[in-house]
Amino acid sequence: MPSSKSIKKRKDENLLLHSFPFSSLPPEIQLLILNRLSQHDLTNCARLNKEWNRMCTPLVWKTLNITKTHQRQRFLSPFVQKALKRNASHVSELHILFFSVLKSALVTSPISGDRYALCEDLQKLNVLGELDRKNRDSLNSHNFCPSAENDLLILIQNNTQLRSFSMQLNIPIMPRLVIENMPNLQDLYLSMHPIPLVKLVLDRLPECIRKIRLGTLRYDDEEVDPALIERLDSVPRPRPRHHRALESLRLDNYLYRQEEYLLLPFLLTCNSKISLYQNRQAIDCFRNNTVRAALSRLGISLRTLASVDLPSSIPTKDLVIADTICLSQDWTILGLDQCYNAGLLTVSAICSHSDHLQEIVLAGCSALGSKELQRILCSAKHLRVFRAISDCEESDAIDPYLGAAEIIAGPEWASRSLERFICKIEVPRHDSQVDPSTVKIGWNSPSIEQCWDVQRKVFQELAKQIRLRALWLCRDNVSMQPRTRDRWVPSNWYSLEMTLRSGLHRLSVLKDLETLKVSRLNHHIGTAELSWMHAAWPKLKRVEGVDFSEPGIAVLIDAHRSQLEKTTNL
Numbered sequence: 416m417p418s419s420k421s422i423k424k425r426k427d428e429n430l431l432l433h434s435f436p437f438s439s440l441p442p443e444i445q446l447l448i449l450n451r452l453s454q455h456d457l458t459n460c461a462r463l464n465k466e467w468n469r470m471c472t473p474l475v476w477k478t479l480n481i482t483k484t485h486q487r488q489r490f491l492s493p494f495v496q497k498a499l500k501r502n503a504s505h506v507s508e509l510h511i512l513f514f515s516v517l518k519s520a521l522v523t524s525p526i527s528g529d530r531y532a533l534c535e536d537l538q539k540l541n542v543l544g545e546l547d548r549k550n551r552d553s554l555n556s557h558n559f560c561p562s563a564e565n566d567l568l569i570l571i572q573n574n575t576q577l578r579s580f581s582m583q584l585n586i587p588i589m590p591r592l593v594i595e596n597m598p599n600l601q602d603l604y605l606s607m608h609p610i611p612l613v614k615l616v617l618d619r620l621p622e623c624i625r626k627i628r629l630g631t632l633r634y635d636d637e638e639v640d641p642a643l644i645e646r647l648d649s650v651p652r653p654r655p656r657h658h659r660a661l662e663s664l665r666l667d668n669y670l671y672r673q674e675e676y677l678l679l680p681f682l683l684t685c686n687s688k689i690s691l692y693q694n695r696q697a698i699d700c701f702r703n704n705t706v707r708a709a710l711s712r713l714g715i716s717l718r719t720l721a722s723v724d725l726p727s728s729i730p731t732k733d734l735v736i737a738d739t740i741c742l743s744q745d746w747t748i749l750g751l752d753q754c755y756n757a758g759l760l761t762v763s764a765i766c767s768h769s770d771h772l773q774e775i776v777l778a779g780c781s782a783l784g785s786k787e788l789q790r791i792l793c794s795a796k797h798l799r800v801f802r803a804i805s806d807c808e809e810s811d812a813i814d815p816y817l818g819a820a821e822i823i824a825g826p827e828w829a830s831r832s833l834e835r836f837i838c839k840i841e842v843p844r845h846d847s848q849v850d851p852s853t854v855k856i857g858w859n860s861p862s863i864e865q866c867w868d869v870q871r872k873v874f875q876e877l878a879k880q881i882r883l884r885a886l887w888l889c890r891d892n893v894s895m896q897p898r899t900r901d902r903w904v905p906s907n908w909y910s911l912e913m914t915l916r917s918g919l920h921r922l923s924v925l926k927d928l929e930t931l932k933v934s935r936l937n938h939h940i941g942t943a944e945l946s947w948m949h950a951a952w953p954k955l956k957r958v959e960g961v962d963f964s965e966p967g968i969a970v971l972i973d974a975h976r977s978q979l980e981k982t983t984n985l
Contacts, residue, residue: 438466449474476505479534482512482543491515503533510541517566530566532573540577542567544584544607564588571596583607583630594619601660606630610673617681625662634671658685666696674700679709688714695724701742717743718771721750733758733782740764745771752805753779753812762787766794774800779812788838789821792829801829802837804887816841819911823872833880837887840911842870870911871918878921886925887932888913889960913940913960915947923951933960 437445449457449471461471481490489495496519511517521530564586571577571592579602582589589608593600593616600621605613610632617627658681670677678700691697691710701707701717710716725731725739736751737760746768751757757780765775772795777783780803788803803815816839822828843866877883889910913919913933922928931948933940940948940961948955 445470472502473505476502478508478510479506480510481516482510487513487516491519499533504536506534507536508539508541509534509537510543512543514563517563517570521566521569530569532570534570535573537570537574537577539579539602540571540574541581542584544582568592568596575599578602580604585609585633587612590615590619597621599623601625604628604630605632606667607633609633610671610677614677614680617677620656620658620681622656622658623660624658625660626665627661627663628665629667631668632670634673656684659687661685661687661689663690663692665692666694666700668696670696670699672699674703674706679706682706682709682713685713691715693717693719693724695726698724698739698742707742716745718745719748719750720746722752722754725754732756733760736761737764740768744768747771748774750774750776751780752776752802755779755781755812758782759787762790765791769795769798771797773797775802777801777803778805778814780815781813783815785816785818785821785841788815788817789828792817793825793827796830797832798830799832800835800837801833802835804837804839804889814839819843819869819873822876823869828876829880831879832882834882835885835887836880836883837885840873840888841909842866842873842911843909867912867917871921873911874918874921878924881924882927883925884927884954885930885932886928887930889933913944915943919944920947920951925952927954928952929954930957931955931959932957 437448440448449460452460452474454475457471457475461468461475479490481487490499499519500522509520511520520533522533523530567586568588568591575596576599577597578599580593580597580600581602581604582592583604583606585607589605590612593603598621601623602625603616603620605616605628607630613629613632620627691700698717698720700710720739722731726735731754733756736754736757740746740749740761741764749765749772751761754761757777762783765772769791775791775795775798777788777791792798792801803817805812805814819840819842822840877886910933911917913931940958945958945961948958
C-alpha cells in the first residue's frame with residue numbers, strides 16, 4: 416500500500432500538470448524546451464500522441480549523423496528508408512561517411528528517370544573521409560569513383576541554399592562543388608585538399624562567407640588535375656568581391672610556407688575586422704611580412720602565445736623565442752612554461768612588448784634569474800597573473816625564483832595590478848650549515864633575527880599589491896639542491912616564512928586574498944597564524960600549508976569551516 420507521502424506527491428504532480436500544461440506555453444517556449452532533449456527522448460515524446468508527434472518529428476529528423484557502422488546498418492534498413500521518404504523535408508543537417516548512405520539519399524524519378532535528392536532543405540553538409548582503404552563503403556580518396564562524385568554533385572545541386580559545408584576528403588570536383596553550387600555559403604571547412612585547389616576556392620568564395628577553417632592541406636601539385644584548373648580559369652571571373660561578412664579565419668596545420676600564395680589574394684578582398692585563431696599556424700603567417708601587413712590592415716594581431724605554438728625545434732633557442740615575441744605589440748598572454756632556454760634575449764623582447772600584457776607564465780624557465788624576473792614584473796604595467804611555478808606536481812623542471820634582494824632594493828619591484836602571484840620568493844638563510852631538521856621557529860640566533868628582518872621588508876613590499884587574490888609561494892614536489900659543498904638541503908628551506916614573527920601581519924591590507932598556498936615549506940602555518948588570517952582576510956577560502964601537528968589547529972579549522980572551503984596540511 417503506498418504511503419501517505421507518495422500519495423501527496425502524486426497529487427501535487429497531477430495538480431501541477433493540470434494547472435500548467437505544456438500545451439499552454441507559447442510555441443517558441445515549447446520549441447526551446449524540446450531542443451534541449453536528446454534524440455532518444457524526442458523519439459519517445461513523438462510516440463505519445465498525434466500532437467506530440469507533430470511537434471517532435473521535425474526535431475527527430477533535423478540532424479542525420481551517419482558516421483558509425485551501426486548507424487549505417489540501421490539507416491539502410493527498409494523501415495528507416497521508408498520513414499526517410501516521409502520526413503526528408505525536415506532534414507537540415509547531414510553528416511555522411513559511407514557511399515551507401517550517399518546513394519540512399521537520392522531517388523530516381525519514375526517518369527523522367529532523373530535522379531534528385533530526397534533532402535532538399537539542407538543547411539549543413541559534412542562529408543567525412545576515412546583513411547581505411549579496406550572498407551570499400553567508406554568515403555576516401557582512393558575508392559571515390561565517378562558515380563559517387565556524380566551522386567554528391569546531385570545532392571549539392573538540389574540544395575543550393577547550403578550555408579555550412581565541410582569536406583575532409585580530397586576529390587577533384589571539390590572546387591566545382593563550392594564555386595558553382597553554393598552561392599549562399601557562410602561556413603566552410605576544408606581538409607586533405609591540395610593547396611592549389613584551396614586557392615581556387617578562396618579566390619571565388621561568395622561575399623556572404625562568414626567563417627573559414629582550413630585543416631590539413633597537401634602540397635602535391637601532382638594531385639591537381641590541370642584540366643580542372645584550366646576549366647575553372649576559363650570561366651569568367653566575377654567582379655571583384657569584398658567579403659565584408661567574414662568573421663573568423665582558422666588555420667589548423669602547416670602551410671608549407673605558402674601563406675602568401677594561398678591567403679594574400681583573399682585577405683586583400685576583406686575590409687572588416689576579423690578574428691584569427693591563435694595557434695602555431697597563425698604565428699607562421701605573421702613571419703611573412705607581406706601577409707602580416709595585410710592582417711594588420713584588417714585589425715588582426717597576435718595576442719596569446721603558448722609554448723606549444725613555438726617552432727618545434729628541440730630545444731627552442733633563446734633567439735627563436737625572442738623573434739616570436741617581437742612579431743606583435745599586442746600580447747596579452749605569454750605562456751612560456753618549460754622554455755628552459757629562454758634567456759636575456761627573451762627577457763628584452765618581453766619588456767619591449769609588454770604594453771598590453773596581462774598574464775605571463777615562466778614556469779620551468781631555469782635559465783632566468785631573479786633580476787630577470789624583477790625586470791619583467793616592473794615593465795608589465797598591466798600584469799594581472801604572474802606564474803613561475805609549475806602546476807604539475809610530478810614535473811622535474813627547475814623553476815626560477817625571485818630573490819628578496821630584488822624586491823626590497825628598488826622603490827617598485829612590480830606593477831600594482833597583480834591579482835595572482837605564483838612564484839617562490841627566496842630569502843637568505845645564514846644558518847644553512849645547521850641541520851634543517853633541528854632548527855625550530857623559535858630558535859634564537861643573530862642569523863635568524865637578520866633573516867626575519869629581511870622577510871619583514873619583503874612582506875612590506877608584498878603588502879603594496881592590494882589587488883592580490885591568490886598567493887602561491889612554493890611547489891608541491893620538493894627537490895633537493897646543493898647549497899654547500901658537502902651537504903644537500905631542501906629547496907623550500909630558503910622560501911619566505913608565513914609566520915607572525917617574520918612579518919606576516921604586514922599583509923593585513925590584502926582584503927581580497929582568497930587563496931594561499933605555502934605547503935611544503937620548512938615553516939608551516941600554526942594556530943596563531945591561522946587565527947590572524949581569519950580575522951585579517953575576510954575573503955580567504957583556501958589555505959594549504961597548515962601544520963596539523965600543532966595542538967588546537969584542528970579545532971580552529973573546524974570553527975572556521977564555513978569560511979575556508981579547503982584547508983590542507985603539508
